[in-house]
Amino acid sequence: MGIIRLDDLKAGMVLSTDLVTADGRLLFASGTSLEDRHLELLRRVGVDAADVVVDAPALSAEILREIESYVRDFFLYVNPDFKPTEVLFHVALDLTARQVAAGWELPDIRTRRAENVEHLDDVFMKGMGSPEALVDHEVELASFPDIFFRIKAVLRDESASAEHIAKVVSTDMNLAAKLLKLVNSPLYGFPQTIDSMSRAVALVGAKELSTLALGVSTINYFKDIPRELMDMETFWRHSITCGIFAKILAGTQAGLSPERFFIGGILHDVGRLILFKKLPYASTETMLFARENSIPLTEAERQVMGFTHTDVSVPLLASWKFPDGLAAMINYHHTPMEFPNPLEPAILHVADNLTNAVEIARSGMYVMPGLDEAAWALLGLDPVPFLDEAVAQYEEQIDSIMKAFFS
Secondary structure, eight states: OOEEEEEGGOTOOOBBSSSEESSSSEEEEOOOOOOHHHHHHHHHHHHHHHEEOOOOOOOOOOHHHHHHHHHGGGTTTTTSSHHHHHHHHHHHHHHHHHHHHHOOOOOOGGGGGGOOOOOOSSSSTEEEOOOHHHHHHHHHHOOOOOOHHHHHHHOOTTTTOOOEEEEEEEEHHHHHHHHHHHHTTTTTTSSSSOOOOHHHHHOOOHHHHHHHHHHHHHHTTTOOOTTTOOHHHHHHHHHHHHHHHHHHHTTTTTTOOOOHHHHHHTTTTHHHHHHHHHHHHHHHHHHHHEEEEEEHHHHHHHHHSSSSSHHHHHHHHHHHTOOHHHHHHHTTTSSSSGGGTHHHHHHHHHHHHHHHHHGGGGTSSSSOOOHHHHHHHTTTTEEEEEHHHHHHHHHHHHHHHHHHHOO
């Protein structure tokens, strides 16, 4: 290890310890291979030195070419000349190189196939599985736990006190425990431990915490997805990652409640869960079609099933009487500019693309869905340094938030 001044740092040097700002915010994690864009960010935020690995063995030129080829396959569907897309490519390249340097092997196509799914039977025969029919059948089969509806009643009651909201949430001990873990995670970054639900309501806000509880109770509804079709921890990691990025993005815009966007990110693929439950074999065909033809999963859904997971989420969230704004950002996150007020679904759209980019270094399965240039323009963000900073915040938060949900 060695402390190197900023003027002497070079692209290719590898951080031996986490690099943080003066106020303790993580910029880049240990193991990051510095690039010119990283050095530029350090100059902007005033970092004057870094602890790097001295004489660290570099990845061979052949391995670097394999990494670039692997990552580039995920960007076949997007505009390479669009600056945010270019930055996302380099983010994915950097994360993947770090993983390989740490011993991770690039997956081949065989490891990315669904296997042993021949026994899965679809509830609906071909031609019967319209989005509305799927949702009607699902609503008939099961209902949400009572806490879901009591939380929604709290959300509608403008006069509900913090004590009343805390009492309602605390009737479900498992839900209350998860909420306290989330409030004490880096998602909020409070300096002191919050040990009571009433204190959590006072600090986070009644409506914000109620919305968070609504999202957590929704996750508990999906427990019977076939494991050989989808590992649910992987699915929820994708969803929570999207929630983290959505919250970060919402924090850059005036007048928005970041907690709503965290829940929007967690539930952005809720329609896909219904497809897993009701059309497992068709879902498998869709996933394989997307991988083998290098097209976004949403496009594969349209070609194989004739509709997409957001077509399913529209009647689903309506039947559950989800808050209109939350439902809209979920339903339009692939087509934000089609919504009359596109800013909120645009945030979720960008968050979803960011999520897919960072997952490339975690055996990502599908090509990037594509970043809508008009949606990005709505946010008014400079891709450098914003995307690097957002990824640094995600890396700081993801593991502790996953533990809060699934410990």
